[in-house]
Every structure is written in C-alpha cells, then in structure tokens.
C-alpha cells in the first residue's frame with residue numbers, strides 16, 4: 137500500500153475581501169494538516185475571490201493577491217503539504233487565471249488556465265488571456281518583492297505537471313475539464329495520477345450531475361484521483377457557488393462536501409492507495425501494444 141491523503145475544500149470567498157479570503161485559506165490548510173493530508177487544493181481565484189469582474193483589470197488586485205501569497209509562504213503553512221492557490225498573475229502584458237502550486241515555502245509551478253469559461257454567466261475572456269503554448273513551460277520572473285522575500289527568483293510557468301518520487305500531480309483549471317480535449321487525458325498518458333481541479337462554479341439545477349460525470353469519466357478508464365474544489369455561497373455578485381468539493385478515485389466518488397452549507401470553510405479529505413492506480417493503468421497499456429505515449 138502506498139497511501140496518499142488529499143484535502144480539498146469549499147470556501148466562502150468574497151470578491152476583493154483579501155483578509156477574509158486569506159483567513160479562510162489558512163483555516164483550510166490548518167484543517168488539512170491536522171488530518172495528515174499532503175495535498176491541499178483550494179478553489180479558482182480563491183485569493184481575490186472569483187467574481188472580482190473589472191477589478192481584475194486593476195493592478196492593485198494582482199498586487200494584493202501576491203501580498204497574500206507572500207504572507208502564506210513566509211509562514212509554515214506550506215511545510216510538508218503541496219498547496220494549490222488560485223489567483224490572477226500578470227506575465228508580460230497578459231493577465232492569466234492561475235493555479236499557483238507551492239510546497240515548503242517555495243512556489244514550484246504556476247499553471248495558467250488554458251480554456252477560459254465564457255458562456256452563460258462567465259466572461260473570463262474579458263479579464264484573462266488563455267495560455268496557448270501547450271508544448272512549453274517558460275521561466276517566470278517573480279515580482280521583485282516576492283522574489284526578495286522568498287529568496288526565489290523564478291518559477292516554471294505553463295502547462296506541465298509535478299513529478300514526485302512516488303506519483304505525478306497536475307492542475308486542471310475548472311472549465312478545462314469540460315472541453316472536448318481536456319488536459320487530463322494527455323497528462324494521464326504521461327503518468328499523472330493526481331488531478332487537482334480548482335473551480336469557480338455557480339449553482340445551476342443538475343450541474344452537479346454534469347460535474348460528477350466528468351470526474352468519473354476522467355478517472356474510470358485511465359485510473360487516478362480527481363480532486364475538485366469550489367467556492368461556496370455568494371461572493372458579492374449575483375451568483376451562488378455551490379461547493380461540492382469532491383474526490384473521485386478510479387471512477388468512484390469517495391468523498392464529497394456539502395452543496396448549500398453556510399460554513400465559510402469546509403475541508404473534504406480522502407485517503408487513497410496509489411497502488412490502485414497502477415492496476416488500472418497498466419491494464420490499459422497492455423491492451424494496446426502499439427500505443428505510444430506522448
């Protein structure tokens with residue numbers, strides 16, 4: 137048995153309420169650590185709040201997000217636990233909706249969203265650029281204040297995954313899961329077993345069913361664990377986000393948070409045996425001997 141404990145959460149974040157959002161994030165990390173989780177996933181754009189709308193266009197919003205991240209990274213919050221934080225990041229002249237992956241007080245990778253949500257209530261293209269350089273990770277120079285505080289100059293930025301000694305972990309940002317060619321398919325063929333989906337998904341009748349089918353579809357033939365985090369409650373705009381942070385293993389739902397709770401922080405934990413993935417995945421490779429992984 138090779139056990140992995142993962143924690144995901146429903147957070148009741150508010151647009152532009154950095155103090156409240158940071159407090160909730162820290163509380164979720166404390167709870168995740170208390171139960172021995174080594175991965176903590178938070179929702180999309182959790183530091184700023186998802187619904188900041190045109191505040192995303194203000195430089196201050198991005199700067200405050202970095203200050204919050206710096207606060208987390210200067211403390212012991214990320215010691216021994218891989219944390220994914222959702223926040224906007226400016227690179228060059230573009231603004232990206234990112235999952236910032238941190239461990240042991242360092243940023244280890246920034247993963248910009250590649251497929252933006254722009255239908256129905258979503259207008260992400262108004263504030264963000266989709267990352268399209270699928271075949272490369274580039275060097276991102278951290279903002280001066282961050283770099284000085286963290287003693288870290290740069291970080292890999294783009295589409296990729298984190299290879300640990302015993303498993304590989306990757307981010308997939310909300311809408312990407314629902315696209316015709318979701319990143320998890322290719323990532324799984326490259327050995328990724330743990331998928332972290334940071335989401336900002338509002339309540340709509342029967343949408344939970346669509347999400348669950350997508351998590352199950354992502355892992356039932358390929359194997360692996362799909363970890364999903366979402367906002368919960370209102371955030372200052374007109375939408376209600378309905379949580380349901382979940383963990384799905386090899387196509388089975390093993391943990392799920394509430395949909396309509398009034399709690400600000402709800403942490404959902406699951407313990408997984410990594411050996412359960414080997415069985416599933418090897419089975420499929422052996423079926424098609426001509427298959428070449430990319």
Ligand SMILES: NC(=O)CC[C@H](N)C(=O)O
Pocket residue numbers: 180252253258309310311312314335336337338
């Ligand atoms: N934030 C998003 O990417 C939203 C994705 C998707 N449309 C949903 O509602 O879950």
